[in-house]
Amino acid sequence: MDTSRLFVQLLDYAKTQQNVKYTLLASTVFAGVEAFHCLPEEASLIWSGKWNLGKILYLASRYLAFVELIGPAPLFILSPDLSVGACQRIFAAGAALSVIEVTVSEAILFLRVYALGGTDRKLGAFLLALYLGIHGAVYACLYKFLNSIVYMPSPFPNLVSCLPVRANNHMLSVVFILLLVSELVILAITFWLCFTKHKSTNSPLVATFSRDGLSYFVLLSAVSTGNIVCNLVAPVGYIYLLSIPQMVLHSTLSTRMVLHVRRIGSGVYDTKGEVALVSLGSDETEWSLQSMRFAAAPQGKSRSSGHNSSAAVTHTGFAV
Structure with missing residues (x-):
């Protein structure tokens, strides 16, 4: 390959990386605006709640994204003249953080x-097996991908930090x-549950779960x-x-879902938005609160909407 053709290809690659920088900036701004917009509800519905699996997952999902957006991602894309070893380490750290966030x-x-x-x-057993199987395979493939990347020093370090010359992108x-x-x-399971188990259920919580x-x-x-x-x-x-x-x-979507559930729960239970995830019959007045919860609901709390029925809480120690 002649030098002029290589030079043109390198410039084209540098232009694409400029667009990647814009994408990173747009993603960072979007995440920041979203977090700021949700901050009042997050403070009242999440921060003031009890520590449980749901709160831990929410905070991790919300703020791990910012670790990537202000750490490895801009460092890899924006830093000039990185060494080959630094490129490999920073890119691997960023890719791992992204996958952990998605997980x-x-x-x-x-x-x-x-x-x-x-x-x-x-x-629950099927979902657990699916989750562990899928994400275990995801981490295995990510490991193989990261080990396959080979970088070379960039001839234009002010435009591109370093150049990937080989990677198993498959x-x-x-x-x-x-x-x-x-x-x-x-998605298929959600459709099936909505049209079989909850087709006739008239509940704002179930409607929120289904729609979201x-x-x-x-x-x-x-x-x-x-x-x-x-x-x-x-x-x-x-x-x-x-x-x-x-x-x-x-x-954004996972944390929004938690806030939607807790917002509706704050109008149903006197629990500062901490609402147990529910399994409802076709009758809206018969609430059976099961053990898998986004937060703890008090034993025997009655609904605040004026119904006389009470919520029976089943405790198994597994709170989300």
């Missing part, structure tokens, strides 16, 4: 489906394919598909274009 966010979404299914043990495609499969399976779950999984499936397309057919500079937006979208 935490999907844990919330999986638990939502478990609650929507009435905390059925067989459904392994990264498998990561996004696995996430897409997981999302499609969960369906719309969120459709959006996540769409961005996962976009990442697969980028990895397989996009120009080399755009292979990782949607990785950061997917992480931010997972964080």
Whole structure:
């Protein structure tokens, strides 16, 4: 390959990286505005609540994204003249943080489906096996992908820190394919539960679970598909274009879902928004609060909406 052609290719790659920088900036601004917009509700419904699995997952999902957005991502994209070793370490750290963020966010979404299914043990076992199997394979493929990347020093360090000359991007495609499969399976289960178990249920909580779950999984499936397309057919500079937006979208949607549930719960129970995830019969007045909870609901609390029925709480020590 002659020098002039190589020079043109390097300039094209540098231009694509400039667009990747814009994508990072847009994702960071979006995440910041979203967090600021939700801050009042988060303070009243999350920070003031008891520590449990739900609160831990929420805070991790919300703030791990910022660790990536203000740490490895800008350091890798914006820093001039990084060494080859530094490029490998920073990119690996950023990729791992992104996958951990997605893993935490999907844990919330999986638990939502478990609650929507009435905390059925067989459904719970299936969801747990699916979650561990899918995400275990995701980490294995990510490890193979990161080990396959080879960098070289950039001839234009002020434009591009370092150049990837070889990588097994098919392994990264498998990561996004696995996430897409997981999302499609969960989407199918959500449809099935909505049209069988909760078709005649008249409950704001179930309506929120169903509406949020369906719309969120459709959006996540769409961005996962976009990442697969980028990895397989996009120009080399755009292979990782949607990785950061997917992480931010997972964080935003999963935390929004928790806030929606707690906001509705704050109007139903006198628990500062800490509402047990519910399994409802067809009669809105008969609430059976199961053991899998986003937060603890008091024993025998009655609904504040004027109904005389009480909520029977089943305690098994597993709170979300």
